[in-house]
Amino acid sequence: MNDIFVLIEHRQGVIRDITFELLACGRDLANKNNAKLTAVILADNFEKIIDKIKTQAHKIIAVENPIFKEFNAESYQIALVEIIKKENPFLTLIGHTAFGMDLCSSLATELKLPFTTDCLDIKIDDEKLSVTRQMYDGKLNSKVVLKESPSYMLTLRAGCFPAEDSSLDAEIEKIDSPISVEPDYRKFIEYIEIVAGEVDITQSDIVIGVGRGIKEKDNLPMIEEFADAIGGVVGCSRPIVDAEWLPKDRQIGSSGKTIKPKLYIALGISGAFQHIMGMKTADTIIAINKDPNAPIFNEADYGIVDDLFKIIPVLKNKILEMKA
Amino acid sequence: MNIIVCIKRVPQTAEAEVRVDSSGKDIEKDRLTFDTNESDTYALEEAVLQKEKFGGSITVITVGDEDSEETLRIALAKGADEAIRIKAENFDELDGFKTAQILQSIIKNMDYDAIFTGCMATDDAYSQIGPTLAELLGIPHASLVTKIEINDDIAQTHRELEGGLLEHLEIKLPALFTIQTGINVPRYASLIAIRRAARKELKHIGADELAKDGLNSNSFIEELFHPPITKIAEILTGSPDETSQKLAEIIKEKI
Ligand SMILES: Cc1cc2nc3c(=O)[nH]c(=O)nc-3n(C[C@H](O)[C@H](O)[C@H](O)COP(=O)(O)OP(=O)(O)OC[C@H]3O[C@@H](n4cnc5c(N)ncnc54)[C@H](O)[C@@H]3O)c2cc1C
Numbered sequence: 001m002n003d004i005f006v007l008i009e010h011r012q013g014v015i016r017d018i019t020f021e022l023l024a025c026g027r028d029l030a031n032k033n034n035a036k037l038t039a040v041i042l043a044d045n046f047e048k049i050i051d052k053i054k055t056q057a058h059k060i061i062a063v064e065n066p067i068f069k070e071f072n073a074e075s076y077q078i079a080l081v082e083i084i085k086k087e088n089p090f091l092t093l094i095g096h097t098a099f100g101m102d103l104c105s106s107l108a109t110e111l112k113l114p115f116t117t118d119c120l121d122i123k124i125d126d127e128k129l130s131v132t133r134q135m136y137d138g139k140l141n142s143k144v145v146l147k148e149s150p151s152y153m154l155t156l157r158a159g160c161f162p163a164e165d166s167s168l169d170a171e172i173e174k175i176d177s178p179i180s181v182e183p184d185y186r187k188f189i190e191y192i193e194i195v196a197g198e199v200d201i202t203q204s205d206i207v208i209g210v211g212r213g214i215k216e217k218d219n220l221p222m223i224e225e226f227a228d229a230i231g232g233v234v235g236c237s238r239p240i241v242d243a244e245w246l247p248k249d250r251q252i253g254s255s256g257k258t259i260k261p262k263l264y265i266a267l268g269i270s271g272a273f274q275h276i277m278g279m280k281t282a283d284t285i286i287a288i289n290k291d292p293n294a295p296i297f298n299e300a301d302y303g304i305v306d307d308l309f310k311i312i313p314v315l316k317n318k319i320l321e322m323k324a
Numbered sequence: 325m326n327i328i329v330c331i332k333r334v335p336q337t338a339e340a341e342v343r344v345d346s347s348g349k350d351i352e353k354d355r356l357t358f359d360t361n362e363s364d365t366y367a368l369e370e371a372v373l374q375k376e377k378f379g380g381s382i383t384v385i386t387v388g389d390e391d392s393e394e395t396l397r398i399a400l401a402k403g404a405d406e407a408i409r410i411k412a413e414n415f416d417e418l419d420g421f422k423t424a425q426i427l428q429s430i431i432k433n434m435d436y437d438a439i440f441t442g443c444m445a446t447d448d449a450y451s452q453i454g455p456t457l458a459e460l461l462g463i464p465h466a467s468l469v470t471k472i473e474i475n476d477d478i479a480q481t482h483r484e485l486e487g488g489l490l491e492h493l494e495i496k497l498p499a500l501f502t503i504q505t506g507i508n509v510p511r512y513a514s515l516i517a518i519r520r521a522a523r524k525e526l527k528h529i530g531a532d533e534l535a536k537d538g539l540n541s542n543s544f545i546e547e548l549f550h551p552p553i554t555k556i557a558e559i560l561t562g563s564p565d566e567t568s569q570k571l572a573e574i575i576k577e578k579i
Pocket residue numbers: 137210211212213214236237238239240251252253254255256257267268269270271272273274275278288289290291294306307308309338339443444468
């Protein structure tokens with residue numbers, strides 16, 4: 001079988017964690033199918049990156065050019081079309097991240113490759129490719145078969161393939177960049193960090209997460225009182241920030257903060273994977289949700305299936321009594 | 325500023341029980357409620373805000389069944405000028421790629437400065453349509469967009485990355501933007517506007533009006549199934565007083 005390609009994702013000079021998950025997945029597939037794993041790096045300064053990748057792949061294709069200091073889907077696409085056309089890998093793996101979501105579909109479309117996104121598992125049988133995906137708010141999985149083709153492209157969800165040590169010694173091929181000027185129709189300008197507020201939810205041992213289940217902004221004070229009683233701070237899921245009920249720095253998840261408290265209590269949060277990514281390493285996770293099928297219960301250690309408005313006032317008093 | 329907004333009607337599954345139907349490839353829809361896909365409502369609002377600033381017109385398009393006309397009418401009530409339904413019932417095996425090809429075959433003949441789509445549909449969660457459509461149309465795109473400021477033919481654009489970090493880009497119009505939730509605060513449609521929209525003409529496009537050959541799916545759902553359970557919480561049972569008591573004891577022990 002032809003090679004498996006993994007596209008290295010880096011930002012602000014640092015390789016992103018997803019890269020090592022992609023490499024572990026790619027190595028596993030390569031081993032099972034008698035193929036080689038090639039890591040493809042587009043960077044401004046490739047020496048900084050190569051040491052960490054060298055043991056992880058059989059081969060590295062490196063394109064060095066100042067325009068690859070930052071990610072630009074359009075520049076990446078121009079370069080990768082050339083490389084993939086020439087090398088013809090069986091499969092190209094990209095992270096299902098802000099980087100991969102911006103790049104994969106248009107790149108695969110230009111290359112006329114069958115592709116799909118946000119894969120949790122990959123199977124190759126007889127050079128036929130099928131994947132597991134998630135649908136309907138994480139309530140169902142699907143088995144998806146891709147149209148037969150000599151070459152495919154997929155994005156993989158973070159957290160599905162554990163990163164692993166490896167002791168390969170990659171052969172390195174440097175190639176000239178097919179592009180050296182950023183296209184005039186899309187230009188990277190700068191990064192903007194989120195503004196820090198008065199509460200840093202990453203520093204608290206106890207975090208109370210509120211989600212869309214609290215229904216109205218007016219219900220927030222009740223949650224704040226509960227957090228005070230228990231000695232924690234209030235964080236939230238994305239819809240609460242979208243509605244401007246809490247500031248962005250309270251958001252927990254892939255596009256918000258990653259927290260590692262001793263105790264996390266999710267109130268009216270369904271447990272979308274983007275949320276889970278921000279809190280799954282909490283020591284103890286408790287969920288209160290009225291939907292017994294909410295995916296959050298597959299992440300939590302303890303749960304109550306009930307209306308949070310019935311539980312929280314009672315629970316608050318019990319905790320205050322115990323403290324007294 | 326002429327803007328095209330691609331929208332979709334989706335089942336609301338966050339709080340519902342989702343069952344696989346007898347085909348094994350789709351879900352039972354009769355007990356579910358449906359609404360406009362969440363990020364699409366932000367895409368539409370963004371178009372309305374741009375129109376309020378620059379004038380022009382908004383066309384909403386869906387590849388959907390007859391029921392999705394309700395979604396189009398809500399969009400008309402919120403400020404869209406034209407609405408097109410491409411009859412999904414005329415096509416089978418609609419994955420993101422095929423849907424994008426169908427949209428492209430209509431949009432390529434339209435006059436537009438920008439196309440907005442949601443960044444992800446909550447039913448199939450592909451996040452494919454926007455960038456695929458942009459590529460098929462040969463225009464630039466930016467996905468997961470949380471701010472668009474247009475000056476002449478340049479859009480100062482923010483994309484949201486992991487950890488809430490933003491990326492500021494300059495995108496040349498015409499271009500496609502996949503809109504992330506939270507970019508604005510979507511309005512509600514007024515009752516009068518809803519009544520007015522109910523009388524508006526919708527445009528219907530069937531398969532016979534499209535070049536059907538050459539439309540390809542990339543991927544095929546073979547089976548839907550409940551996710552294997554790797555871990556399950558210990559569920560505390562009883563009245564609110566009992567469950568709260570048990571939980572308070574657990575909390576006390578953990579902190
Ligand atoms: C690129 C991208 C990035 C994202 N990043 C993030 C992120 O960083 N963080 C994040 O959280 N999300 C993120 N999301 C959004 C994510 O996909 C979900 O939409 C979101 O997490 C859902 O929030 P929720 O659980 O509060 O709401 P819902 O999914 O609507 O769930 C509400 C829950 O409340 C329960 N409920 C309702 N009423 C009650 C009641 N009275 N008592 C008890 N329970 C009740 C319901 O049963 C349901 O389970 C991102 C999405 C995308 C596409």
